[in-house]
Amino acid sequence: MEKNLLKKFMEYGVGSIITLLLGFITSPIITRLISPDENGRFSIFNTVTNLLMLIIILGLDQSYVRFYYEEEEDNRGKLIRNCIKAPLILNLIAAILILIFYNRVSLYIVEEKSLAIAILLSLNVFFTILSRFALLQVRMKQRGKLYSLLNIITKIVNLIFVLIIFFVYKNNYMTLILAHIATTIIVTIIAIIIEKKEWTKKGNRKLKTTQKEIVKYGLPLVFSMAVTWVFQSIDKITIKEFSGYAQVGLYSGAMTIISLLNAVQSTFTTFWVPVAFERYSSNPDDKEFFQFINKIVTIVMLVIAIGLITCKDIIVLLLGHKYREAVFIFPYLVFMPIMYTISETTVLGINFKKKSKYHIYIAIISAIFNLIGNIILVPKFGATGAAISTGLAYIIFFIARTYFSVKLYNINYGLYKFTVSTILVYILATYSSFYRFNVVIAILALINLFVIGTLYKDTLLQLIKIIKNKVKF
Structure with missing residues (x-):
């Protein structure tokens, strides 16, 4: 195993150890604040989010991973934009449908009729898609230190939001939902800003990978x-x-x-x-x-x-x-x-x-x-x-x-x-x-x-x- 390879793994590993230790601190605090019943509602909210995201993303996140190294470095920004375009359009359509049928959606998730839950679900799906591609981009560039830092920030920021929001909602699933969405937004924005050149770079050449190949692999x-x-x-x-x-x-x-x-x-x-x-x-x-x-x-x-x-x-x-x-x-x-x-x-x-x-x-x-x-x-x-x-x-x-x-x-x-x-x-x-x-x-x-x-x-x-x-x- 080359030293370079071992070094890359250690960059990810150190972050993982810190994240693990933070988990041992943050998890007990959250489970002591939130009852199993309310935690269960938040868990179903996340489960529905994951289903929507997987359908909306069209497998194009995997296409991005698969064709990343087949593209010239200057063209990889164009590749990520081509892959994320369709999921964002589909997310808008899904959000409209969620809001139209918000009564059924919210009843299933939390057993309450709530327009707020429908809005939060739509927002969560949108920022989860952005987060998925933003973190994939960091991964594919093999920036282990940055990826580790983003994971550490996620743990710390989520705990801070849980503690702040808890004083408003007390023992309520909304505490976890709002904290989760706020954390996702912040970490995603940080990842995109740090790698903004990749997101905005137009590229001088045509992609080696056609849109048809991207869709054919991901669909x-x-x-x-x-x-x-x-x-x-x-x-x-x-x-x-x-x-x-x-x-x-x-x-x-x-x-x-x-x-x-x-x-x-x-x-x-x-x-x-x-x-x-x-x-x-x-x-x-x-x-x-x-x-x-x-x-x-x-x-x-x-x-x-x-x-x-x-x-x-x-x-x-x-x-x-x-x-x-x-x-x-x-x-x-x-x-x-x-x-x-x-x-x-x-x-x-x-x-x-x-x-x-x-x-x-x-x-x-x-x-x-x-x-x-x-x-x-x-x-x-x-x-x-x-x-x-x-x-x-x-x-x-x-x-x-x-x-x-x-x-x-x-x-x-x-x-x-x-x-x-x-x-x-x-x-x-x-x-x-x-x-x-x-x-x-x-x-x-x-x-x-x-x-x-x-x-x-x-x-x-x-x-x-x-x-x-x-x-x-």
Whole structure:
């Protein structure tokens, strides 16, 4: 691993660590201010926002990522403008429809007729789209320090707004909604101002990528991402329908813990996507590089999962007494960022070969599995049932991503080692979802660590040599 590559990762990593630490400070404050019931309403608001954004964006954010390095540096500003134009027009149409049917929309989200909720939803979708492209632009330029700074600003500014707005609304979902939108607006404006040259640069040449190619690559992903939304959001929707907002709030409380792990996921994905495309563009036969990264990420993510599951009783104390039952929810939810992050190193073939249709197959398989699982388990186990289903669905998600990718770009990822390790972590998560910390959990955790260390011994030794500069990679 070249020093330059390691340096880039550290730029993202330092920001991730700071964001993680800030999460341990901000999350407990917010969960102590806002009840599970109100937190549940905010969670549904975000779930609806994500659905609208995924449909409106037309997959053109992924087109931007895919064709970024195929364009001359002076023309990349033109590329981002071409990609964002259609989503902004569609957002205007969606906003009009939301305002026309605001009664139904607001009733579904918060069980109240509210024009304000409809307006805020429209604003949130608009600025989320802008934020998506603004942060993608920073990522693709591989500006790790700036990206990390923006994440840190997001955490701090959001907490400040929550505290200020709370004194107006007290324990109310509006506190979280207004704070979230205000934070998104500020961070987006900062990102665009800092990179204003990229946004305003006209470019002297015609784009190598035609508008038809941009749409052709992104459009199939609309259905894929809509199904992905079902896959990722059916848990909250099912809990709302069968168990109510309080259970959604508890589930969201558990997700607050998982979102801290998402900081690690986001850091790696942010760093990895442009690096992987750049590496493939310059040397498509260098499969050893992708194998090594996969093994390192697997070790790190599985060890983090074991640590979180083992320490669940301590971690949940941070959320406050109203969220104590979340201790039995989040062990399975750990598989969300774990499987997603590792799959980012095995999904390469689909993206390299521009076979975006496979993302549709993957999303459908995962969504159907999660839908059936939630319908069966949530009525009986509530939020814990949703966590069980979602955890399993993400394992299916990993399997499907890897299977289709290897068909297109064959890499030996050593899946036997991964399978054994995952089964052991799953056994630990299963036991921990029904019991508080005890001797059995401690023993299972130690067994997990020993087996992973043994299976991946060669990879760990190679990493040590690379760090000591005894070997170049």
